[in-house]
Amino acid sequence: MMIIDVSDLRKDFTTSRKAGRFRRERRTVSAVDGVSLSVERGELIGYIGPNGAGKSTTLKMLTGVLTPSAGHVRVCGLDPVRSRVQLARRIGVVFGQRSQLWWDLPLRESFSLLRHIYQVPAAEHAARLRVCADLLGLDEFAATPVRQLSLGQRMRGELTAALLHGPEVLFLDEPTIGLDVLSKQAVRDFLGELDRRGDTAVVLTTHDLADIEKLCERLVVIDHGRVVHDGSLDALHAAYGSRRVVVADLDGEWPAGLEIPGAAVTSVAADGRRVTLTLAGNAAGEVVAALARAVPLRDLSVQEPEIEDVVARVYRG
Protein backbone atom coordinates (compact mmCIF):
# COMPACT_ATOMS: atom_id res chain seq x y z
CA MET A 1 0.00 0.00 0.00
CA MET A 2 1.13 3.52 -0.74
CA ILE A 3 1.62 5.44 2.44
CA ILE A 4 1.02 8.73 0.63
CA ASP A 5 -1.21 8.85 -2.39
CA VAL A 6 -1.88 12.25 -3.91
CA SER A 7 -3.30 13.14 -7.27
CA ASP A 8 -3.94 16.50 -8.84
CA LEU A 9 -3.81 18.23 -5.48
CA ARG A 10 -4.55 21.94 -5.53
CA LYS A 11 -4.68 24.83 -3.12
CA ASP A 12 -5.66 28.33 -4.12
CA PHE A 13 -5.35 31.27 -1.80
CA THR A 14 -7.39 34.36 -2.50
CA THR A 15 -6.06 37.54 -1.02
CA SER A 16 -7.62 40.92 -1.22
CA ARG A 17 -5.92 44.24 -0.77
CA LYS A 18 -6.84 47.86 -1.00
CA ALA A 19 -6.53 49.34 -4.48
CA GLY A 20 -7.58 52.96 -4.35
CA ARG A 21 -10.12 54.49 -1.97
CA PHE A 22 -13.10 52.20 -2.47
CA ARG A 23 -11.85 49.35 -4.52
CA ARG A 24 -10.35 46.11 -3.24
CA GLU A 25 -8.33 44.00 -5.58
CA ARG A 26 -8.71 40.24 -5.30
CA ARG A 27 -5.88 38.02 -6.35
CA THR A 28 -5.79 34.25 -6.46
CA VAL A 29 -2.51 32.41 -5.96
CA SER A 30 -2.35 28.75 -6.91
CA ALA A 31 0.10 27.73 -4.20
CA VAL A 32 -0.25 24.06 -5.15
CA ASP A 33 -1.28 23.63 -8.73
CA GLY A 34 -1.91 19.98 -9.55
CA VAL A 35 0.60 17.92 -7.58
CA SER A 36 0.56 14.12 -7.93
CA LEU A 37 2.77 12.04 -5.71
CA SER A 38 3.06 8.50 -4.38
CA VAL A 39 5.30 7.51 -1.51
CA GLU A 40 5.79 3.91 -0.50
CA ARG A 41 6.15 2.47 2.95
CA GLY A 42 9.59 3.25 4.38
CA GLU A 43 10.60 5.47 1.48
CA LEU A 44 12.43 8.76 2.08
CA ILE A 45 11.83 11.59 -0.36
CA GLY A 46 13.28 15.06 -0.58
CA TYR A 47 10.53 17.56 -1.34
CA ILE A 48 12.42 20.56 -2.56
CA GLY A 49 11.92 23.78 -4.48
CA PRO A 50 12.58 27.52 -4.32
CA ASN A 51 10.93 29.84 -1.79
CA GLY A 52 7.22 30.07 -2.32
CA ALA A 53 7.09 26.95 -4.50
CA GLY A 54 4.31 25.39 -2.43
CA LYS A 55 6.19 22.95 -0.20
CA SER A 56 4.74 24.03 3.13
CA THR A 57 1.26 24.27 1.68
CA THR A 58 1.57 20.68 0.44
CA LEU A 59 2.77 19.45 3.82
CA LYS A 60 -0.11 21.23 5.54
CA MET A 61 -2.59 19.46 3.28
CA LEU A 62 -0.92 16.10 3.85
CA THR A 63 -1.14 16.53 7.60
CA GLY A 64 -4.72 17.79 7.66
CA VAL A 65 -3.93 21.36 8.68
CA LEU A 66 -5.23 22.84 5.42
CA THR A 67 -8.19 21.73 3.33
CA PRO A 68 -7.30 21.23 -0.34
CA SER A 69 -9.13 23.29 -2.97
CA ALA A 70 -9.27 20.18 -5.15
CA GLY A 71 -7.67 16.81 -5.71
CA HIS A 72 -7.28 13.50 -3.97
CA VAL A 73 -5.14 12.95 -0.85
CA ARG A 74 -4.72 9.84 1.25
CA VAL A 75 -2.11 9.45 3.96
CA CYS A 76 -2.02 6.00 5.61
CA GLY A 77 -5.23 5.40 3.69
CA LEU A 78 -6.98 8.29 5.47
CA ASP A 79 -8.36 11.62 4.35
CA PRO A 80 -6.10 13.95 6.36
CA VAL A 81 -8.69 16.66 7.07
CA ARG A 82 -11.61 14.39 7.88
CA SER A 83 -9.57 11.91 9.88
CA ARG A 84 -7.18 14.34 11.44
CA VAL A 85 -7.30 12.82 14.93
CA GLN A 86 -6.85 9.26 13.71
CA LEU A 87 -4.09 10.37 11.38
CA ALA A 88 -2.19 12.12 14.18
CA ARG A 89 -1.50 8.72 15.76
CA ARG A 90 0.04 7.43 12.58
CA ILE A 91 2.19 10.35 11.47
CA GLY A 92 4.97 12.38 13.02
CA VAL A 93 5.45 16.04 12.27
CA VAL A 94 8.35 18.40 12.80
CA PHE A 95 7.51 21.88 11.58
CA GLY A 96 9.88 24.66 12.53
CA GLN A 97 7.36 27.04 14.03
CA ARG A 98 5.42 24.55 16.12
CA SER A 99 6.95 22.66 19.00
CA GLN A 100 5.66 19.48 20.56
CA LEU A 101 7.73 20.03 23.66
CA TRP A 102 6.78 21.71 26.93
CA TRP A 103 9.09 24.66 27.39
CA ASP A 104 9.28 24.70 31.17
CA LEU A 105 9.74 20.99 31.63
CA PRO A 106 12.88 18.92 31.32
CA LEU A 107 13.04 17.32 27.91
CA ARG A 108 12.44 13.83 29.28
CA GLU A 109 9.16 14.96 30.91
CA SER A 110 7.83 15.95 27.50
CA PHE A 111 8.61 12.48 26.26
CA SER A 112 6.68 10.85 29.06
CA LEU A 113 3.71 13.21 28.60
CA LEU A 114 3.67 12.28 24.92
CA ARG A 115 3.61 8.62 25.88
CA HIS A 116 0.38 9.23 27.80
CA ILE A 117 -1.16 11.40 25.11
CA TYR A 118 -0.57 8.77 22.45
CA GLN A 119 -1.15 5.89 24.88
CA VAL A 120 2.00 4.10 23.85
CA PRO A 121 2.74 0.89 25.78
CA ALA A 122 5.58 1.57 28.24
CA ALA A 123 7.99 -1.01 26.86
CA GLU A 124 7.50 0.13 23.28
CA HIS A 125 8.02 3.73 24.30
CA ALA A 126 11.15 2.93 26.28
CA ALA A 127 12.65 0.96 23.41
CA ARG A 128 12.07 3.75 20.89
CA LEU A 129 13.35 6.37 23.30
CA ARG A 130 16.52 4.33 23.87
CA VAL A 131 17.23 4.18 20.14
CA CYS A 132 16.64 7.92 19.65
CA ALA A 133 18.62 8.83 22.76
CA ASP A 134 21.60 6.80 21.57
CA LEU A 135 21.55 7.97 17.98
CA LEU A 136 20.89 11.60 18.84
CA GLY A 137 22.94 11.86 22.03
CA LEU A 138 19.98 12.99 24.13
CA ASP A 139 21.22 11.79 27.52
CA GLU A 140 23.46 14.82 27.97
CA PHE A 141 20.52 17.22 28.06
CA ALA A 142 17.45 15.08 28.82
CA ALA A 143 17.20 16.68 32.27
CA THR A 144 17.44 20.26 30.93
CA PRO A 145 14.28 22.36 30.59
CA VAL A 146 13.47 22.76 26.94
CA ARG A 147 13.70 26.55 27.05
CA GLN A 148 17.39 26.25 27.94
CA LEU A 149 18.29 23.95 25.06
CA SER A 150 20.23 25.11 22.04
CA LEU A 151 18.40 25.04 18.73
CA GLY A 152 20.27 21.88 17.74
CA GLN A 153 19.48 20.11 21.00
CA ARG A 154 15.85 21.11 20.72
CA MET A 155 15.64 19.80 17.16
CA ARG A 156 17.00 16.46 18.35
CA GLY A 157 14.29 16.51 21.00
CA GLU A 158 11.61 17.38 18.44
CA LEU A 159 12.64 14.50 16.20
CA THR A 160 12.43 12.11 19.11
CA ALA A 161 9.05 13.50 20.18
CA ALA A 162 7.73 12.99 16.66
CA LEU A 163 8.81 9.33 16.60
CA LEU A 164 7.92 7.98 20.04
CA HIS A 165 4.48 6.78 19.00
CA GLY A 166 5.96 4.83 16.08
CA PRO A 167 4.50 6.78 13.15
CA GLU A 168 4.35 5.27 9.68
CA VAL A 169 5.40 8.53 8.10
CA LEU A 170 7.39 11.48 9.32
CA PHE A 171 6.97 14.98 7.85
CA LEU A 172 9.96 17.23 8.31
CA ASP A 173 10.00 20.88 7.33
CA GLU A 174 13.59 22.16 7.20
CA PRO A 175 14.92 20.11 10.12
CA THR A 176 18.50 21.32 9.75
CA ILE A 177 17.92 25.02 9.18
CA GLY A 178 19.92 27.24 11.51
CA LEU A 179 21.59 24.34 13.33
CA ASP A 180 25.24 24.29 14.31
CA VAL A 181 27.50 21.97 12.33
CA LEU A 182 27.49 19.13 14.86
CA SER A 183 23.74 19.11 15.35
CA LYS A 184 23.24 19.20 11.61
CA GLN A 185 25.47 16.18 11.29
CA ALA A 186 23.67 14.38 14.12
CA VAL A 187 20.25 15.05 12.57
CA ARG A 188 21.44 13.94 9.14
CA ASP A 189 23.03 10.75 10.44
CA PHE A 190 19.89 10.03 12.39
CA LEU A 191 17.64 10.44 9.36
CA GLY A 192 20.00 8.26 7.34
CA GLU A 193 19.69 5.55 9.97
CA LEU A 194 15.90 5.92 10.10
CA ASP A 195 15.86 5.47 6.33
CA ARG A 196 18.06 2.37 6.49
CA ARG A 197 15.76 0.79 9.06
CA GLY A 198 12.95 1.25 6.57
CA ASP A 199 10.01 1.33 9.02
CA THR A 200 9.14 4.98 8.58
CA ALA A 201 8.49 6.88 5.39
CA VAL A 202 9.98 10.38 5.48
CA VAL A 203 9.00 13.50 3.58
CA LEU A 204 11.79 16.00 3.99
CA THR A 205 11.66 19.57 2.81
CA THR A 206 14.98 21.32 2.90
CA HIS A 207 17.01 24.04 1.26
CA ASP A 208 20.18 22.36 2.51
CA LEU A 209 22.00 20.81 -0.41
CA ALA A 210 24.10 18.57 1.81
CA ASP A 211 20.87 17.09 3.25
CA ILE A 212 19.72 16.38 -0.28
CA GLU A 213 22.99 14.86 -1.36
CA LYS A 214 23.41 12.67 1.72
CA LEU A 215 19.82 11.58 2.29
CA CYS A 216 17.57 11.79 -0.71
CA GLU A 217 17.71 9.01 -3.23
CA ARG A 218 14.49 10.38 -4.61
CA LEU A 219 13.89 14.05 -5.14
CA VAL A 220 10.55 15.60 -5.90
CA VAL A 221 11.18 19.13 -7.10
CA ILE A 222 8.30 21.56 -7.03
CA ASP A 223 8.16 24.98 -8.62
CA HIS A 224 5.18 27.33 -8.85
CA GLY A 225 3.02 24.63 -7.30
CA ARG A 226 3.90 21.97 -9.86
CA VAL A 227 6.16 18.94 -9.80
CA VAL A 228 9.00 19.63 -12.23
CA HIS A 229 11.10 16.57 -11.40
CA ASP A 230 10.52 13.27 -9.64
CA GLY A 231 13.54 11.00 -9.62
CA SER A 232 17.10 10.58 -8.43
CA LEU A 233 19.69 13.30 -8.11
CA ASP A 234 21.59 11.64 -10.97
CA ALA A 235 18.50 11.80 -13.14
CA LEU A 236 18.22 15.46 -12.22
CA HIS A 237 21.80 16.03 -13.33
CA ALA A 238 21.12 14.17 -16.57
CA ALA A 239 17.85 16.00 -17.26
CA TYR A 240 19.41 19.39 -16.69
CA GLY A 241 22.58 18.65 -18.60
CA SER A 242 25.09 18.61 -15.77
CA ARG A 243 28.51 17.66 -16.99
CA ARG A 244 31.69 16.49 -15.42
CA VAL A 245 34.69 18.70 -15.94
CA VAL A 246 38.34 17.73 -16.37
CA VAL A 247 40.98 20.28 -15.41
CA ALA A 248 44.49 19.50 -16.67
CA ASP A 249 47.75 21.29 -15.82
CA LEU A 250 50.29 20.83 -18.58
CA ASP A 251 54.08 20.83 -18.77
CA GLY A 252 53.89 22.80 -21.98
CA GLU A 253 51.42 24.99 -23.79
CA TRP A 254 48.08 23.68 -24.98
CA PRO A 255 48.30 23.33 -28.80
CA ALA A 256 45.66 25.73 -30.14
CA GLY A 257 42.89 23.95 -31.95
CA LEU A 258 43.64 20.51 -30.47
CA GLU A 259 40.48 18.45 -30.14
CA ILE A 260 39.84 15.60 -27.70
CA PRO A 261 37.02 13.21 -28.62
CA GLY A 262 34.20 13.12 -26.05
CA ALA A 263 34.98 16.52 -24.56
CA ALA A 264 34.89 20.21 -25.38
CA VAL A 265 37.64 22.64 -24.40
CA THR A 266 35.89 25.26 -22.29
CA SER A 267 38.84 27.34 -21.19
CA VAL A 268 42.58 27.69 -21.59
CA ALA A 269 44.37 29.68 -18.89
CA ALA A 270 47.70 30.20 -17.12
CA ASP A 271 49.61 30.96 -20.34
CA GLY A 272 48.11 27.96 -22.04
CA ARG A 273 49.20 25.57 -19.30
CA ARG A 274 45.82 24.95 -17.71
CA VAL A 275 43.01 23.61 -19.83
CA THR A 276 39.46 22.86 -18.78
CA LEU A 277 37.38 20.36 -20.71
CA THR A 278 33.71 19.63 -20.25
CA LEU A 279 32.79 16.01 -20.88
CA ALA A 280 30.08 15.22 -23.38
CA GLY A 281 29.06 11.99 -21.65
CA ASN A 282 29.94 10.71 -18.24
CA ALA A 283 33.03 8.54 -18.82
CA ALA A 284 36.18 10.44 -17.93
CA GLY A 285 38.60 7.56 -18.59
CA GLU A 286 38.77 7.78 -22.37
CA VAL A 287 39.07 11.53 -22.31
CA VAL A 288 41.87 11.38 -19.78
CA ALA A 289 43.67 8.71 -21.82
CA ALA A 290 43.34 10.76 -25.02
CA LEU A 291 44.64 13.82 -23.18
CA ALA A 292 47.64 11.92 -21.83
CA ARG A 293 48.53 10.79 -25.36
CA ALA A 294 48.21 14.28 -26.78
CA VAL A 295 49.96 16.51 -24.24
CA PRO A 296 52.46 16.24 -21.36
CA LEU A 297 50.32 16.23 -18.20
CA ARG A 298 51.55 17.57 -14.88
CA ASP A 299 48.36 17.28 -12.88
CA LEU A 300 44.77 16.39 -13.50
CA SER A 301 41.46 16.52 -11.68
CA VAL A 302 37.96 15.38 -12.54
CA GLN A 303 35.22 17.45 -11.00
CA GLU A 304 31.76 16.12 -10.41
CA PRO A 305 28.88 18.39 -11.35
CA GLU A 306 27.93 20.51 -8.39
CA ILE A 307 24.54 19.91 -6.90
CA GLU A 308 24.31 23.68 -6.34
CA ASP A 309 24.54 24.23 -10.07
CA VAL A 310 21.92 21.74 -11.03
CA VAL A 311 19.46 22.86 -8.38
CA ALA A 312 19.97 26.49 -9.35
CA ARG A 313 19.32 25.57 -12.97
CA VAL A 314 16.17 23.66 -12.08
CA TYR A 315 14.92 26.60 -10.03
CA ARG A 316 15.61 29.01 -12.88
CA GLY A 317 13.56 26.72 -15.10
Ligand SMILES: Nc1ncnc2c1ncn2[C@@H]1O[C@H](COP(=O)(O)OP(=O)(O)OP(=O)(O)O)[C@@H](O)[C@H]1O
Ligand atom coordinates in the same frame (compact mmCIF):
# COMPACT_ATOMS: atom_id res chain seq x y z
N1 LIG B 1 -2.29 31.59 3.99
C1 LIG B 1 -1.88 32.06 2.80
N2 LIG B 1 -2.55 33.07 2.19
C2 LIG B 1 -2.17 33.54 1.00
N3 LIG B 1 -1.10 33.07 0.30
C3 LIG B 1 -0.40 32.07 0.84
C4 LIG B 1 -0.74 31.51 2.13
N4 LIG B 1 0.14 30.52 2.41
C5 LIG B 1 0.99 30.47 1.36
N5 LIG B 1 0.69 31.38 0.43
C6 LIG B 1 1.37 31.60 -0.87
O1 LIG B 1 1.42 30.36 -1.53
C7 LIG B 1 2.68 30.19 -2.20
C8 LIG B 1 3.36 28.91 -1.69
O2 LIG B 1 3.78 29.08 -0.34
P1 LIG B 1 4.48 27.95 0.51
O3 LIG B 1 4.68 28.49 1.88
O4 LIG B 1 3.77 26.67 0.37
O5 LIG B 1 5.89 27.84 -0.22
P2 LIG B 1 7.20 27.06 0.23
O6 LIG B 1 7.64 26.28 -0.95
O7 LIG B 1 6.96 26.33 1.49
O8 LIG B 1 8.23 28.23 0.47
P3 LIG B 1 9.48 28.37 1.51
O9 LIG B 1 10.58 27.55 0.94
O10 LIG B 1 9.76 29.83 1.45
O11 LIG B 1 8.97 27.90 2.83
C9 LIG B 1 3.46 31.46 -1.95
O12 LIG B 1 3.25 32.30 -3.05
C10 LIG B 1 2.82 32.02 -0.69
O13 LIG B 1 2.93 33.41 -0.69
